[in-house]
Amino acid sequence: MAAAGSAAAGRPKLGEEKLIIQKALAAAYYPAKIIGAIVELLLNFFALNGGLLGIIWNIIRFKLVIPRREAANFRTMIGMIDGRTELKPAPAASVGDMRQLQVLDVVVSGEVADLESGGYVTAGTPLVLRQYLILEITVMAAKIAYENAAFVKNVVNNVWKFNFVGFYNGWNKFLKEDTTQAFVFTDRAKDASVVVVAFRGTEPFNMQDWSTDVNLSWLGMGAMGHVHAGFLKALGLQEEDGKDTNRAFPKDAPNGAAPIGKHIAYYKLREVIRDQLKAHPQARLVITGHSLGGALAAVFPALLALHGETEILGRLGTVQTYGQPRVGDATFVSFFRAEVEKATAFYRVVYRYDVVPRVPFDAPPVAEFTHGGSCVYYDGWYDGKVLPGDAPNPNYFDPRYLLSMYGNALGDLLKGAFLWTRAGKDYREGPVSLLYRASGLLVPGLASHSPRDYVNAVRLGRIAPKSLL
Structure with a gap:
């Protein structure tokens, strides 16, 4: 007993572990940012020129392609890990199995695009209607939210044949920079059935994002409960005042709250959503995001409720998040x-x-x-179930799950290398994706955060029918 007590005393406590992690992330901010920029530039340089031989050939022809970060063909590390951009129509069996998770049927029809031919058709031309699970739309939107505005617009308009509304940067008063990104689209330019808002998540090389995810600080928001301070700041918190909610996060943006030409995420997106719902009277609102983006997707409608935005909330169809961190306390959950x-x-x-x-x-x-x-918990890409509470190993550091975590990381690495032989070419992974999977052998749970696994889970997974009851 004494030995056990001595061992326990020698281990860092939970709060100490978190403080150590935050200090390490802060120290790594600039090195990670520089390394990330170099890695993404090199990966795009090789990809756009067709590899090493392509680079040599393009030099000879004076046609060497130099990547531009703001270009529609530039991909972030997330895009390099998973380059898929097409939406996958829902098989009939999948629609039946996941009907209760579908919430909304999205049908692309006549006056917008013919998905069979890939081209546009005149108004009134009859088409075979195609359905997509809302999970498919939200997971892909959450994934491409990591890319730049030109990339996102191209995918929404030209690959999905939907209607791109806009890409928005949100000003963070406390960090004095645009830290929040989101985009909005509808399934049709006229008479849309959905208005989708997708928030960008935790960027792999942005240690500030990772530090925000693990931060323990929160702020009292009155009836809304205590909410993660970093997520509130990302959406537009004005004052760190835990007693006066109206002062901390007023219903309307104060004059001069952001520099000229800048926007505050919450207020700008609320304005855009209001306009889109007015333009599309039958549309429902869908909010999504992966990682940090999932947290913002959860806090955003709560702020709408706090501010009495009943018209917008009355049109809210679903909130679907992927790999979302916790955002508040039990009071927030009840609210x-x-x-x-x-x-x-x-x-x-x-x-x-x-x-x-x-x-x-x-x-x-x-x-x-x-x-x-x-x-909605996936224990692998094929087996899913809906849990009323939390996922297994809710606090990550539980040593009882350590062996299982490493085993899962190894299993995903092996499965990722060979999945395409069974599931098809869309599931073939390149060296960047497999190398990222290997990182899970060093930090269990890190590789499982990849949007690629969430896309695979949505497309290949089956939800246990009993768990939907």
Whole structure:
């Protein structure tokens, strides 16, 4: 007993572990940013020129392609890990199995695009209607949100044949820079059935994003409960005032809240959404995001409820997040359930031992963050179930799961290398993706956070029927 007590005393406590992690992330911010920029530039340089032989040939022909970060053909590390951009229509069996998760049927029809031919058709031309699971649309939107505005616009308009509305940067008063990105699109230019908002998530080389995910600080927001301070700041928090909610996050943006030409994410997106819902009277609102983007997707409608935006909330169809960290306390969860979920469905998709949904910790009294909504948990790409509470190993550091976490990481690496032989060419992974998977052998749960696994899970997974009841 004494030996056990001595060992326990020698281990860092939960709060100490988190502080160590935050200090390490802060120290790595600039090195990671520089390394990330170089890595992405080199990967795009090789990809755009067709590899080493292509580079040599293009030099000879004076046609060497130099990547431009703002160009429509430039991909971030997320895009290099998973370059898929096409939407996959829902098989009949999948629609039946996941009907309760579908929430909305999106049908692309006549006056917009003919998905069979890939071209446009005149108004009134009859088409074979195509259905997409909302999960398919949201997971792909959450994935491409990591890319630049030109890339996103090209995919939405020319690959999906949907209607791109806009790409928006949000000003963070506390960091004095644009830290929040989101885009908006509809399924049709006229009489749309959905208006989708997708928030960008945690960027792989942005240590500031990772530090925000693991940060334990929160702020009292009155009836809304305590909410993660970093996520509030990303959306437009004005003052760190835990007693006066109107002062902390006023209903309308104060004059001069952002520099000229800049926008505050919450207020700008609310304005865009209001205009789109007015332009499309039958449309429902869908909000999504991966990682940090998932957190913003959860906090955003809660702020709408706090500010009494009943017209927008009345049109909210679903909130679907992927690899979302915890955003608030039990009071926030109750507020969200009473004010937001009464009009919609909220699904949090979690893949295996993804580290991000397990932070910040739910470990009173050190931290009292907790998850809300229904957890759609995939234990691998094929087996899924809807859980009323949290995913297994809710706080990540539980040593009882260590062996299983490493085993899952190895299994995903092997499966990723050979999955295409069974599932088809869309599931063939390149060296960048496999190298990223290998990182899971060093930091269990890191590789499971990849949007690629969430796309695979949505497309290949089956939800246990009993878990939907």
